[in-house]
Amino acid sequence: MTDTPAAHPTDPFDPDAINAAEGLDPVDPAYTQVLRIATALNLIPLAIGASIFDALLIRHIDGPYGLITALAWLAAVVMIATFPSRRVARWGYRIGEGQLRVARGWLFRTDTIVPFVRVQHIDVGQGPIERWFGLSHLIVHTSGTHNSTVTLPGLHADLAAAMRETIRRHIQTDFA
């Protein structure tokens, strides 16, 4: 939204370097917590399932009891602790010049541009975890078959609403 110049232009290992180099704004840091909780909600049941499997089966067939449990919990803890912040650092967006730009991912990075005039309609959504942290996500619908929805998560609720208003002013129906 704001025209902040690239804050970290030099260090290639800085988490903000990708976004800064491409002239993108980072999403709200609080989104890390949202992702962390969402990841935890996905992984902890899996880890519990692995523990039960371990206790019920491996112990009875004289296998290496405890190995699967330990590995599952280790993987879950590592993924919950480290991955969310890295994923969040790789989301970037830029709104302006009549277009919305959303970039995500590193291993497979996708940088999407949607001109405002091509937007069919806009959603601002908020899940229960996001509400907790005062965040929203913006969903932009286009009429293209590929990219019919473009989602930008991790926006402060006020910012998402402001962005929606900005885009809404540009929407014009192309198709009757």
Added chain:
Amino acid sequence: MNDAVAITTAEAEPDWQRLHPATLALAVVKLGPRSLQFLPAVAALGFTGNWIWIVPAIGAFLLISLAAAWFQWLRFRFLVGGDEVVIESGVLSRQHRTIPFDRIQDVSIEQGLVSRALGIAKVGFETGAGGKENDASLDAIALDSAQALRTTIRAHRSGEVAAPVATADASEAPPFVEDRLLFAMTPRQLLIAGLFNFSLAALAVVGAGMQFFDGLLPFDFNVFNPMDWINIAEDYGLDQWLLAHRWIAGVGAALSLLLIGFASGIATMFFANWDFRLTREPRALRRTRGLTTRTDVAVPVKRVQAAILVTGWFRQRFGWHELRLQSLASDGEKERDHQVVPFAKLGEIDPVLSEVAIRRPDAGQAWQHSHRIVALGPITGAVCATIGGGVALYLGNEVGGLGLVAAPLIALIAFWAARFHRWADLGEQVAIRRGAWKPKMTLLPHASVQSVDLKSDFILRPLGLATLVFGVPGGSSLATHEIPAIPLAAAIDLRTRILAARARS
């Protein structure tokens, strides 16, 4: 313009109409397949020994089905208003649906074999709402009233958007001129197209059938078995001669293969494209075709998003191409784009392309190539096949050898075919070519592009490459428009130019 208003007001009287009574006859025909569901019940009656009840049960089933069809017919009515179609339907739960003419993308008319005999047609309204089941249809009304209905709706649309059309293609086709025939297929052209349509797909079916019904066939003859050909020869006392000329049997088998391939190609072409006509109407390209099932589809010119020229490795040598148009309204469930020219030389295709304001790059066009890394996917597959084949061979399975032979071949073909990924920016549109075996050229006007993805990953990034993916309305989400593995700078440059284009009007 005035004509349009006149037609609209003439049709505007609030008369509820019913479907054509012959629809009931259609319902009887449809009973045939449906009665199969009844078979288990009949079988159950038979097994329990209640033979007496079979005939009454079938009678009751027929009666109830016909009564249901009649009730449905009775409770289905529609109204063609000044600017909307209203449909009321349902016996127990009533449905009331209003479709404004403005929201109707396209009106299709379809006639099956029985419908043609009865002179009725199914009218489908394409509203662009997601999913086929959301689109309303009138099944079925008299053919001439179906055509009148379509004229009404089209005239409404033309009247409404007459102003922009005058600027867009006034030079080409002023509104409300006579419908012009753009392209038609004569039986001779169909025959040639059918010959190029050579397909051994039917052969697999016939072959499988022969295997399956081997003992059941009244004659013991397999066209694919050279021994059978020798047996025939023996019957005619040719065996002595044949023993010396065994190759005759082989030739016979090969000939029958060819015959089946050509016959199936010609048959499918004749059934699908008999009396193919593409005409230019004031607002749309209209296509009628089909031998048993005739379809009549209009592609509104303004809704055309991209053109796709498809040819084949062999037919390309003779200059034959196929033209498809990607439109906002889709063509049935299976086909996601409209085949407007099934088989023609480029000279015949160019006039059609100019109607939708799309230009084909000429022979001297300079193409830019995708990086050969696009072959990485198939080559990875080939490597996996080699490993798998090697393991299988090591474990003593001889089929593994097949993998070892096929893998280098696949890799080589992929590497060679990668050269055919090309693209060119023609100023107002992008041309993307791909494929060696089935060359395909997509002509995508910049203005059709709704969104652009610039993708890179851990393989493309070190090479300084990126893939551009375009979001285009219509078509299928599986076949995306993309330019794979081009230099990052070129990709960013092309993206900027495409996004600068105005909306296609």
